[in-house]
Amino acid sequence: MATLSLRNVVKRYGHGPKANQVIHGVNAEIKDGEFIVIVGPSGCGKSTLLRMVAGLEEISGGEIAIGPRVVNNLEPAERDIAMVFQNYALYPHMSVFDNMAYGLKIAKVPVEEIKARVDKAAKILELGHLLERKPRELSGGQRQRVAMGRAIVRQPQVFLFDEPLSNLDAKLRAQTRLEIQKLHRDLGITSLFVTHDQVEAMTLAQRMIVMNGGNMEQFGTPEEVYHTPASTFVASFIGSPPMNLLRAVPGGKAGAILGIRPEHLDVGSDGWEVRVETVELLGAERLIYGRIGAEQIIVRVEEGAPAPQADAVIRVAPRPDRLHWFDAQSGKRI
Ligand SMILES: Nc1ncnc2c1ncn2[C@@H]1O[C@H](COP(=O)(O)OP(=O)(O)OP(=O)(O)O)[C@@H](O)[C@H]1O
Numbered sequence: 001m002a003t004l005s006l007r008n009v010v011k012r013y014g015h016g017p018k019a020n021q022v023i024h025g026v027n028a029e030i031k032d033g034e035f036i037v038i039v040g041p042s043g044c045g046k047s048t049l050l051r052m053v054a055g056l057e058e059i060s061g062g063e064i065a066i067g068p069r070v071v072n073n074l075e076p077a078e079r080d081i082a083m084v085f086q087n088y089a090l091y092p093h094m095s096v097f098d099n100m101a102y103g104l105k106i107a108k109v110p111v112e113e114i115k116a117r118v119d120k121a122a123k124i125l126e127l128g129h130l131l132e133r134k135p136r137e138l139s140g141g142q143r144q145r146v147a148m149g150r151a152i153v154r155q156p157q158v159f160l161f162d163e164p165l166s167n168l169d170a171k172l173r174a175q176t177r178l179e180i181q182k183l184h185r186d187l188g189i190t191s192l193f194v195t196h197d198q199v200e201a202m203t204l205a206q207r208m209i210v211m212n213g214g215n216m217e218q219f220g221t222p223e224e225v226y227h228t229p230a231s232t233f234v235a236s237f238i239g240s241p242p243m244n245l246l247r248a249v250p251g252g253k254a255g256a257i258l259g260i261r262p263e264h265l266d267v268g269s270d271g272w273e274v275r276v277e278t279v280e281l282l283g284a285e286r287l288i289y290g291r292i293g294a295e296q297i298i299v300r301v302e303e304g305a306p307a308p309q310a311d312a313v314i315r316v317a318p319r320p321d322r323l324h325w326f327d328a329q330s331g332k333r334i
Pocket residue numbers: 013020022040041042043044045046047048049196
């Protein structure tokens with residue numbers, strides 16, 4: 001097990017004047033045994049960052065260290081990491097056992113030791129009865145577990161996950177999320193997990209790195225990111241539906257954006273006048289979409305609460321201890 005340090009990490013594709021910088025100096029000190037999620041929209045650089053840790057992309061600037069070792073110039077195989085890919089990358093002609101054993105055979109681990117490690121991983125992942133099958137004879141979730149098994153048997157210092165759940169349906173994704181959490185509790189291996197899904201990030205992360213356009217916008221626990229988002233970007237990326245960001249409402253301040261989450265607004269007899277546009281029922285709750293003047297606002301209420309009609313005018317009060325303020329120019333929290 002090991003710490004993982006990202007020190008002013010930069011990535012440029014191409015050289016000279018045509019070079020395209022896509023990671024602009026990321027700093028993060030990840031503790032031994034921590035589960036870190038890198039989250040952000042498509043193209044923000046999360047896979048590139050992960051692939052630099054893995055050694056699959058050259059590091060253009062800065063330093064990456066695993067434990068005390070700077071790994072910038074080490075081959076992937078020398079870095080003591082194991083990676084789980086989105087498409088699982090299993091060998092189709094090999095059995096489950098051989099898929100899991102392959103990396104160890106290449107590393108010339110003794111046969112008995114290989115068997116013991118594969119059997120142990122298969123037990124943890126409940127794959128024991130499937131060891132003779134080929135990948136095509138497995139469900140998506142089982143293939144995913146084989147891919148994780150292959151990573152576990154390597155006993156790496158660091159696990160790297162590149163959107164490993166995105167090919168699974170919603171139910172299996174939720175279940176596999178729980179399995180990964182359990183695995184991490186049991187093995188305690190430092191992990192870096194990339195996803196564009198904020199729910200996945202919130203539920204899995206001990207701390208999360210929120211990326212935007214090649215910059216780290218925030219590095220914190222899910223609670224910190226939800227309760228004290230560092231910018232309007234983070235505020236609107238984490239939370240569903242996103243935080244309301246209001247520029248011109250009664251009680252607002254010049255040069256500032258007022259943020260309030262839909263779940264922190266109370267419908268009642270005082271507060272802002274909101275003209276209702278539509279109301280959605282989502283099962284346990286209702287979303288009221290409306291306007292304060294020209295500003296759009298979303299209010300989340302419990303399903304049992306009275307549902308206003310379209311065009312009705314209701315009063316909505318923000319909870320004073322749940323207000324967020326951001327600089328209107330920079331979008332940063334003030
Ligand atoms: N080989 C490459 N050559 C040039 N540019 C690249 C290359 N690979 C990625 N990029 C660019 O780097 C940026 C970051 O890409 P990256 O794949 O890391 O994003 P991402 O956040 O993982 O996105 P996604 O969720 O869509 O996979 C993008 O603008 C992308 O176009």
